[in-house]
Amino acid sequence: GAVVSQHPSRVICKSGTSVKIECRSLDFQATTMFWYRQFPKQSLMLMATSNEGSKATYEQGVEKDKFLINHASLTLSTLTVTSAHPEDSSFYICSAREGTVQETQYFGPGTRLLVL
Amino acid sequence: AQSVTQLDSHVSVSEGTPVLLRCNYSSSYSPSLFWYVQHPNKGLQLLLKYTSAATLVKGINGFEAEFKKSETSFHLTKPSAHMSDAAEYFCVVSDRGNYQLIWGAGTKLIIKP
Numbered sequence: 161g162a163v164v165s166q167h168p169s170r171v172i173c174k175s176g177t178s179v180k181i182e183c184r185s186l187d188f189q190a191t192t193m194f195w196y197r198q199f200p201k202q203s204l205m206l207m208a209t210s211n212e213g214s215k216a217t218y219e220q221g222v223e224k225d226k227f228l229i230n231h232a233s234l235t236l237s238t239l240t241v242t243s244a245h246p247e248d249s250s251f252y253i254c255s256a257r258e259g260t261v262q263e264t265q266y267f268g269p270g271t272r273l274l275v276l
Numbered sequence: 277a278q279s280v281t282q283l284d285s286h287v288s289v290s291e292g293t294p295v296l297l298r299c300n301y302s303s304s305y306s307p308s309l310f311w312y313v314q315h316p317n318k319g320l321q322l323l324l325k326y327t328s329a330a331t332l333v334k335g336i337n338g339f340e341a342e343f344k345k346s347e348t349s350f351h352l353t354k355p356s357a358h359m360s361d362a363a364e365y366f367c368v369v370s371d372r373g374n375y376q377l378i379w380g381a382g383t384k385l386i387i388k389p
Contacts, residue, residue: 164319192375194376194377202381202382203366203379203380203381203382204366204379206376206377207374253319254319255320255322257375264322264325265319265377266322267312267319267320268319269318270319270383
């Protein structure tokens, strides 16, 4: 089946630094990738949708200058949390969809970010 | 607008007994519906999906769900719970317009030995 990887799985950083999270589709080409945030004991919150080669579409309330998304190739999307603060600590999950008609999204294992 | 309601935040069953996780949805048109499972420290895994074919959908690990349009429900069931089923389960509806996923709040399934 389709596999999506994320790196790193965990990261701890100091407040004010930037953190980059990678999301890769390993055995298929992902025309669309999604970034989610999950707070403890809560459901997933969609942050943004990115299509390869174009700018990401951010959900209402998500700061695009804070959460930079790049989808430069059909197998890689990155999320950069800029000038991270403790309130950015969360579980970040990416997913990927093959093609534009497919509904099924394949999820990465997630990245746990802790900002001190 | 589409929405999903998972009626129970926690469900606790004994090993070997049936599992029922309830989900109701709201949709303007024929929805696509999914159940995902999230084990601790693991990624989300698709259990099953309904996309307007057979109303009874069989998934992995012995789970199945029935789409009932009249009740706007898509409950997840399993005849006999196993300890390895302990996890968080999410009911999800797909927005047919842009294929975005709309997530339920999740139900934590607890299996008692």
